Amino acid sequence: MTIKSVDCQTVSKTFYDAVIVGSGVAGAIVAKQLSEQGKNVLILEAGTSRDLTLAGFQSYVETFYGAIAKHANSPYPLNLNALSPTDGLNSYFEEKGPMPLSGSYTRVTGGTTMHWQGTTLRMLPDDFKLRSKYGQGLDWPIEYTDLMPYYRKAEYEIGVSGNTKEQKELDIPFLPGYVFPMKELPPSYLDEQIREKIDGTTFDLDKETIKLKLSSFPQGRNSVPNPDYALYHGDVFVPSGVTSENPLEYGERCQGNASCVPICPVQAKYDARRTLGTIAFPDRVHLLSQAVASRVEIDPENGRVTAIHYKHYKDKNSPQYTIGTAKGRLFVLAANAIENAKLMLASELLSTSGLIGNNMMDHPFILTWALMPQVIGTMRGPLVTSGIGTFRKGKFRKQQSAFGIAIENSGWGWSGTGATDVLRDAVNRNRYGKDLRQELIDRISRQLLLAFMCELPADYSNRVTIDPQYKDRLGNYRPVIHFNISDYCKKTMADARKVSREIFKRLKAEDYTHYKNSDPAYFEYEGEGYWYRGGNHFSGTHVMGTSKHNSVVNKNLRSWDYENLYLVGSGSMPSIGTANTTLTIAALSFLASEQMLKDLNT
Amino acid sequence: MDIDTPEFMEYFLDFSVAVTGFSRFDLQGTGQVSLYFSTIRGIIGDQIFGELLQTFHDLDRKAKRENNQSVLTDGISFEILVSGKLGPIARNIIKLWYTAIWYQLPSPWQEKFGARQNDITFIVSPYAYPEGLLWPAIGVNPPGAKAPGYGTWSEPPSVKLS
Ligand SMILES: Cc1cc2nc3c(=O)[nH]c(=O)nc-3n(C[C@H](O)[C@H](O)[C@H](O)COP(=O)(O)OP(=O)(O)OC[C@H]3O[C@@H](n4cnc5c(N)ncnc54)[C@H](O)[C@@H]3O)c2cc1C
Ligand code: SF4
Numbered sequence: 029m030t031i032k033s034v035d036c037q038t039v040s041k042t043f044y045d046a047v048i049v050g051s052g053v054a055g056a057i058v059a060k061q062l063s064e065q066g067k068n069v070l071i072l073e074a075g076t077s078r079d080l081t082l083a084g085f086q087s088y089v090e091t092f093y094g095a096i097a098k099h100a101n102s103p104y105p106l107n108l109n110a111l112s113p114t115d116g117l118n119s120y121f122e123e124k125g126p127m128p129l130s131g132s133y134t135r136v137t138g139g140t141t142m143h144w145q146g147t148t149l150r151m152l153p154d155d156f157k158l159r160s161k162y163g164q165g166l167d168w169p170i171e172y173t174d175l176m177p178y179y180r181k182a183e184y185e186i187g188v189s190g191n192t193k194e195q196k197e198l199d200i201p202f203l204p205g206y207v208f209p210m211k212e213l214p215p216s217y218l219d220e221q222i223r224e225k226i227d228g229t230t231f232d233l234d235k236e237t238i239k240l241k242l243s244s245f246p247q248g249r250n251s252v253p254n255p256d257y258a259l260y261h262g263d264v265f266v267p268s269g270v271t272s273e274n275p276l277e278y279g280e281r282c283q284g285n286a287s288c289v290p291i292c293p294v295q296a297k298y299d300a301r302r303t304l305g306t307i308a309f310p311d312r313v314h315l316l317s318q319a320v321a322s323r324v325e326i327d328p329e330n331g332r333v334t335a336i337h338y339k340h341y342k343d344k345n346s347p348q349y350t351i352g353t354a355k356g357r358l359f360v361l362a363a364n365a366i367e368n369a370k371l372m373l374a375s376e377l378l379s380t381s382g383l384i385g386n387n388m389m390d391h392p393f394i395l396t397w398a399l400m401p402q403v404i405g406t407m408r409g410p411l412v413t414s415g416i417g418t419f420r421k422g423k424f425r426k427q428q429s430a431f432g433i434a435i436e437n438s439g440w441g442w443s444g445t446g447a448t449d450v451l452r453d454a455v456n457r458n459r460y461g462k463d464l465r466q467e468l469i470d471r472i473s474r475q476l477l478l479a480f481m482c483e484l485p486a487d488y489s490n491r492v493t494i495d496p497q498y499k500d501r502l503g504n505y506r507p508v509i510h511f512n513i514s515d516y517c518k519k520t521m522a523d524a525r526k527v528s529r530e531i532f533k534r535l536k537a538e539d540y541t542h543y544k545n546s547d548p549a550y551f552e553y554e555g556e557g558y559w560y561r562g563g564n565h566f567s568g569t570h571v572m573g574t575s576k577h578n579s580v581v582n583k584n585l586r587s588w589d590y591e592n593l594y595l596v597g598s599g600s601m602p603s604i605g606t607a608n609t610t611l612t613i614a615a616l617s618f619l620a621s622e623q624m625l626k627d628l629n630t
Numbered sequence: 631m632d633i634d635t636p637e638f639m640e641y642f643l644d645f646s647v648a649v650t651g652f653s654r655f656d657l658q659g660t661g662q663v664s665l666y667f668s669t670i671r672g673i674i675g676d677q678i679f680g681e682l683l684q685t686f687h688d689l690d691r692k693a694k695r696e697n698n699q700s701v702l703t704d705g706i707s708f709e710i711l712v713s714g715k716l717g718p719i720a721r722n723i724i725k726l727w728y729t730a731i732w733y734q735l736p737s738p739w740q741e742k743f744g745a746r747q748n749d750i751t752f753i754v755s756p757y758a759y760p761e762g763l764l765w766p767a768i769g770v771n772p773p774g775a776k777a778p779g780y781g782t783w784s785e786p787p788s789v790k791l792s
Pocket of ligand 2: 281282285286287288292296297411777
């Protein structure tokens with residue numbers, strides 16, 4: 029049984045316990061938690077919802093097969109009524125620079141987890157104290173230990189595969205005896221080739237000697253359940269599959285389709301539809317899709333939120349819409365960091381701290397690429413199975429940002445020379461037949477790409493704003509982005525490049541990295557040029573803090589200025605360390621749901 | 631010229647074997663032979679497509695008659711691939727086999743031999759995409775299809791440098 033799709037009429041006649049904007053992982057978890065405690069909730073979703081059926085999902089796969097450019101949003105049909113930014117391919121973000129943010133998210137039911145990669149790292153305890161320990165960015169009002177129980181809930185909900193022993197080596201504490209629900213995914217052949225040459229070697233960063241060591245990535249992707257999980261949980265984890273039919277064929281173990289971004293055809297990878305599909309009391313959850321929230325209505329008398337106004341369209345190919353309102357006791361914005369901030373600004377919400385939209389963070393990536401001396405079988409398996417986490421912590425964080433290294437199994441596609449590009453180039457040089465086949469093996473199956481994900485602390489001037497000049501087809505604001513990269517981060521990007529040179533040397537790999545100065549994300553640091561790629565981890569736009577003067581929400585993600593308004597998602601995070609944001613978003617959604625239930629029950 | 635005949639379909643297969651480096655068995659196994667044939671024909675027309683296939687077939691016959699493979703390989707290089715008329719078509723056919731994408735012909739070709747109405751860059755069919763030869767050529771599954779199974783990515787690669 030799935031949650032109930034409703035129409036505008038039903039919504040207008042219902043008074044909900046909670047109205048949630050957005051059906052991504054954040055909104056889905058809140059809906060699940062509240063409904064399981066007897067609350068009636070509504071989810072307003074800007075995108076379409078055809079992916080809730082297996083046939084609808086298959087049509088995404090088919091759209092992906094038929095797309096020439098297989099970019100992050102290629103399975104999801106263009107929707108001008110609720111555009112999804114796609115690395116600058118459409119003009120949804122209005123980028124004001126000086127540097128581009130780029131990146132993407134997906135406005136369909138299930139949100140951006142539909143095309144996320146699925147890496148589920150926990151943040152390090154130090155990441156919560158970036159200001160007090162390293163003098164950078166912002167501190168959280170809570171600590172790692174406060175979030176620990178919620179991390180465990182998130183790991184259960186997402187279905188994390190991984191190895192806690194390896195994570196502990198990074199000083200990440202776990203409950204004694206705790207393991208992830210499933211064992212780590214087997215490392216790729218490439219990982220092992222690198223491990224052999226790299227493990228145990230060192231690199232000096234700012235007078236600190238860092239030991240290089242490979243470890244598996246925890247990820248929201250089905251592997252083999254870990255029997256030891258029963259010791260903690262009482263039961264072995266049973267991977268849940270697809271929302272609807274044929275769970276035997278779908279939603280099973282990862283089968284190495286190698287297309288996790290933008291879509292996992294067998295649904296071995298978690299996406300938020302799984303949370304929506306496992307809600308125990310689905311009749312308590314209403315979903316109104318194709319409804320773009322456009323204003324938060326406030327009662328000027330008591331300063332409480334009274335309704336969400338939305339624009340509902342019948343056909344994504346037509347600009348026609350009707351206006352509706354959704355009423356309830358509690359309101360939850362879960363539309364992601366950028367959309368949440370935009371919606372609040374568009375509603376002219378009061379902000380004592382003046383921080384709505386500011387402090388926007390992301391994880392810029394430096395990519396480096398080389399050809400290995402031997403064939404390594406590039407383009408097999410999940411996009412990433414292992415990485416090097418040892419640069420995620422250190423005293424150097426006073427001077428420069430921390431970073432994590434991912435070993436990409438998918439070759440050079442991200443840096444612009446994927447398999448299809450190599451093929452076209454070889455054929456254009458009149459290679460054919462057996463020679464062509466050999467050239468492809470030579471130039472693709474040896475490709476190694478390292479992705480360095482760098483921390484970018486909160487900076488007041490990095491922000492999302494709105495401007496009446498920039499609206500979309502429904503008359504909703506498009507995000508206006510101001511973004512720059514600090515020297516604190518650039519220094520690390522330059523060092524990341526040095527680390528890659530060292531790694532390539534040890535692997536005897538031929539370095540092909542070059543950064544064209546015509547790239548929009550090109551910059552120079554100490555005489556050398558680089559470019560970065562957006563990390564899709566937008567956050568910080570409504571930070572949590574200790575008072576209404578230094579933050580937008582409190583430690584339970586409740587707005588300081590509106591007591592029946594919650595802002596869930598990475599917008600509430602004051603720092604993001606070197607962990608991809610989603611596991612922490614999920615943990616915070618569990619934490620916030622507890623407080624919401626308390627509010628609703630008093 | 632009418633190329634809608636069994637011989638031309640045969641020439642097309644032989645030509646495809648020579649330029650892709652895959653066997654007839656492999657090509658037929660994709661299930662796309664007739665779709666590709668009709669797609670190419672539908673875009674560039676019988677005249678030039680026929681000329682390409684006939685040129686190839688003549689070279690092939692001559693090579694066999696003289697029992698000299700280099701007649702064919704030199705012919706493909708110097709009479710077909712470097713030809714302003716046939717080269718772009720031949721290269722497009724290789725790309726089509728490898729990626730299921732028909733690429734719009736270069737503008738010099740269009741200017742000289744006439745722009746064709748259906749000549750745009752497109753994927754011939756969503757289900758041709760997983761049949762692209764690029765993937766078996768490098769020993770992998772097409773991303774998003776024909777999943778090889780759990781843990782297969784740990785095994786040594788199946789392809790080698792010669
Ligand atoms: C290519 C890519 C790879 C990624 N890989 C990883 C990874 O490996 N690990 C990781 O941790 N994170 C990853 N991320 C980030 C991750 O996808 C996001 O952090 C996560 O999905 C955010 O969840 P959310 O629920 O907060 O927001 P979203 O998933 O963006 O959901 C927001 C929902 O709100 C809806 N919405 C938006 N505006 C409105 C409106 N006005 N009215 C109504 N509804 C609205 C949207 O349609 C959407 O359904 C990746 C992102 C991308 C793009
Ligand atoms: S490798 Fe494949 S099967 Fe595994 S999660 Fe990615 S797309 Fe799904």
